[in-house]
Amino acid sequence: MGLIYKEELKLGFDMCDVKLDVKLPHLISYCLGLSGRQTELLQMSDQKVLDDNHLIWIITDHELTLDRLPRFGDTITIETEPFAYNKLFCYRRFTIFDQDHQQMAEIITHFALMDPDTRKVAQIPTDLVQPFESDFVKKLRRTPKIKTLENPKEKIYNVRYYDLDMNGHVNNGKYLDWIYDVMSYDFLSKHRPVAIQLRYIKEVSPDGTIVSRYEQDQLTTTHDITADGNLHAQAIIQWKEIED
Amino acid sequence: MGLIYKEELKLGFDMCDVKLDVKLPHLISYCLGLSGRQTELLQMSDQKVLDDNHLIWIITDHELTLDRLPRFGDTITIETEPFAYNKLFCYRRFTIFDQDHQQMAEIITHFALMDPDTRKVAQIPTDLVQPFESDFVKKLRRTPKIKTLENPKEKIYNVRYYDLDMNGHVNNGKYLDWIYDVMSYDFLSKHRPVAIQLRYIKEVSPDGTIVSRYEQDQLTTTHDITADGNLHAQAIIQWKEIED
Numbered sequence: 001m002g003l004i005y006k007e008e009l010k011l012g013f014d015m016c017d018v019k020l021d022v023k024l025p026h027l028i029s030y031c032l033g034l035s036g037r038q039t040e041l042l043q044m045s046d047q048k049v050l051d052d053n054h055l056i057w058i059i060t061d062h063e064l065t066l067d068r069l070p071r072f073g074d075t076i077t078i079e080t081e082p083f084a085y086n087k088l089f090c091y092r093r094f095t096i097f098d099q100d101h102q103q104m105a106e107i108i109t110h111f112a113l114m115d116p117d118t119r120k121v122a123q124i125p126t127d128l129v130q131p132f133e134s135d136f137v138k139k140l141r142r143t144p145k146i147k148t149l150e151n152p153k154e155k156i157y158n159v160r161y162y163d164l165d166m167n168g169h170v171n172n173g174k175y176l177d178w179i180y181d182v183m184s185y186d187f188l189s190k191h192r193p194v195a196i197q198l199r200y201i202k203e204v205s206p207d208g209t210i211v212s213r214y215e216q217d218q219l220t221t222t223h224d225i226t227a228d229g230n231l232h233a234q235a236i237i238q239w240k241e242i243e244d
Numbered sequence: 245m246g247l248i249y250k251e252e253l254k255l256g257f258d259m260c261d262v263k264l265d266v267k268l269p270h271l272i273s274y275c276l277g278l279s280g281r282q283t284e285l286l287q288m289s290d291q292k293v294l295d296d297n298h299l300i301w302i303i304t305d306h307e308l309t310l311d312r313l314p315r316f317g318d319t320i321t322i323e324t325e326p327f328a329y330n331k332l333f334c335y336r337r338f339t340i341f342d343q344d345h346q347q348m349a350e351i352i353t354h355f356a357l358m359d360p361d362t363r364k365v366a367q368i369p370t371d372l373v374q375p376f377e378s379d380f381v382k383k384l385r386r387t388p389k390i391k392t393l394e395n396p397k398e399k400i401y402n403v404r405y406y407d408l409d410m411n412g413h414v415n416n417g418k419y420l421d422w423i424y425d426v427m428s429y430d431f432l433s434k435h436r437p438v439a440i441q442l443r444y445i446k447e448v449s450p451d452g453t454i455v456s457r458y459e460q461d462q463l464t465t466t467h468d469i470t471a472d473g474n475l476h477a478q479a480i481i482q483w484k485e486i487e488d
Contacts (some may be wrong), residue, residue: 012277013290014415018408018450025406033256046257072410158399160425161432162269164262166316171258181404185451188405206262207429 002092002134005038006079016072019189019242024180024196025173027070028062031094031107032172035080042131054115055122059172060089061110061143064196068104075099082132084141087123088112090134091141110141116167143197146234149224152213155182159208170204175233178212179223191219191239198235246336246378249282250323260316263433263486268424268440269417271314272306275338275351276416279324286375298359299366303416304333305354305387308440312348319343326376328385331367332356334378335385354385360411387441390478393468396457399426403452414448419477422456423467435463435483442479 015026039045049055070076077097084091094107113122157178165171175198180188204210204227214223219240225233259270283289293299314320321341328335338351357366401422409415419442424432448454448471458467463484469477 010281013280013410014273014277014417016410017406018410018412020410023406029258033258036257037254155402158425160421161427161429162261162267162421162424166257166260166262166264168262173258177404177406180406181402183405185405 002082002084002132003038003042004079004081005034005041006077007034007037008075008077010075011070011072013072019192020072021192022070024064024193025171025176028107028176029171029173031078031080031109032059034078035082035092035094035109038080038082038132044128044131049113049128050116053113053125053128054117055113056116056167057090057111058114058200059109060112060200061108062172062196062198063108063143064193064198065106066104066192066194066196068098069192070096070098070104076104077101082129082134084135084137085124085129086137086140088121089140090124090129108141143199144236146197146199146224146236147222149213149215149222152215152224153182154211154213157181157210157212159204159206159210164206168206170206172200175200175225175235178210178225179214179233179235179237182212182214182223183216183221190242192242193237194240195238196235197237198233200233202230202232204232246326246328246376247282247286248323248325249278249285250321251278251281252319252321254319255314255316257316263436264316265436266314268308268437269420272351272420273415273417275322275324275353276303278322279326279336279338279353282324282326288372288375293357293372294360297357297369297372298361299357300360300411301334301355302358302444303353304356304444305352306416306440306442307352307387308437308442309350310348310436310438310440312342313436314340314342314348320348321345326373326378328379328381329368329373330381330384332365333384334368334373352385387443388480390441390443390468390480391466393457393459393466396459396468397426398455398457401425401454401456403448403450403454408450412450414450416444419444419469419479422454422469423458423477423479423481426456426458426467427460427465434486436486437481438484439482440479441481442477444477446474446476448476 079095082092090111096105163174210227223235323339326336334355340349407418454471467479
């Protein structure tokens with residue numbers, strides 16, 4: 001259990017793709033913005049954590065379960081709950097409801113703390129999570145192992161100025177942009193994601209070039225993002241065909 | 245004069261760049277989303293215009309005057325007023341105020357109507373603009389002629405899946421992404437735009453490759469976006485140095 005914070009959002013033109021579905025990078029960015037607003041309300045803003053503890057929050061995983069994708073014109077409620085933490089991770093749930101309070105989607109995000117100078121992960125000080133009333137759990141949350149790609153298709157991308165966020169790192173949402181774009185327009189226009197497992201391994205540097213690679217096995221695609229041969233992110237996406 | 249609609253917005257992490265300034269593509273997208281919400285309130289949504297008149301709104305120009313760029317954490321008010329129209333264009337102003345109602349920035353956007361099948365511009369039917377109480381003006385709004393580039397620097401970009409909006413066209417905000425990215429990170433990190441004139445000439449096709457080119461003359465940069473030798477957009481940006 002943790003303190004719940006929620007906001008209502010009407011999905012405008014700017015948030016939706018060519019299928020009228022919400023753009024997932026935008027949805028994830030919005031969710032992170034919303035979680036930022038909860039941390040501010042609880043006097044636990046990123047700035048304060050940096051000033052007081054010399055630490056920054058980083059995201060290591062997103063687990064998306066997409067029963068129904070929010071679409072253009074929908075008014076959705078996004079509820080967030082920092083539901084648990086252990087020595088190394090905080091877990092936050094974003095639940096998306098339609099206007100009848102039926103659940104449409106869920107995103108579980110794993111956060112860790114990092115020293116911005118040494119780039120090393122730090123243990124989570126209890127006083128940083130106490131205001132959120134999250135439960136302490138001993139166990140780490142398990143996520144499926146994502147296989148190494150053997151014969152992937154790939155495309156090369158340059159990091160762009162506006163891909164960077166306030167920390168000078170590539171915005172987390174951007175990875176999904178690369179992960180999507182490497183697939184064919186034809187496939188993307190005929191399929192919707194139902195589940196996405198996304199793991200961030202290593203930051204992408206601001207002036208870098210990355211390779212987005214993927215393999216497809218029926219309705220499952222497995223992805224990675226590499227740069228100079230190093231693994232920066234991995235993902236698995238389960239798809240369903242769009243019925244006309 | 246036209247009916248005014250406004251919303252308050254707190255600029256979160258997801259809206260800001262590495263300088264903590266608002267990301268202009270995001271700000272423009274947000275403004276267009278906001279104008280969409282006004283049109284819906286007045287029962288004049290894009291969908292209705294398409295259903296009743298078989299026409300879609302397109303944007304031909306943005307004129308941005310940026311006295312002070314909104315920044316991370318700012319609570320701004322965006323006020324929009326569809327202030328005038330003539331036979332071919334509707335003009336909408338977005339004014340951005342800080343919390344003390346001091347003006348920070350202004351965006352004037354030129355809209356035209358297009359038949360989605362023939363791609364031809366249509367005259368503006370009076371009943372489409374009447375609900376906005378905009379003034380009829382005979383004159384077209386003049387914008388400065390943007391010079392042809394003679395010895396530009398350039399970068400090539402592929403259109404990505406998430407660059408497309410609901411119409412299957414490249415989202416208007418995306419052009420500024422290409423226009424910015426072609427410049428050096430060093431220049432961008434030390435300068436802020438104070439005025440931007442952006443003209444859209446021709447749509448970019450979903451599967452296309454574009455070239456973003458620019459020339460610099462002191463604190464003025466002149467830009468274009470071309471594809472297969474055709475001109476798709478042009479821009480002029482006036483910059484100022486950031487004082488430490």
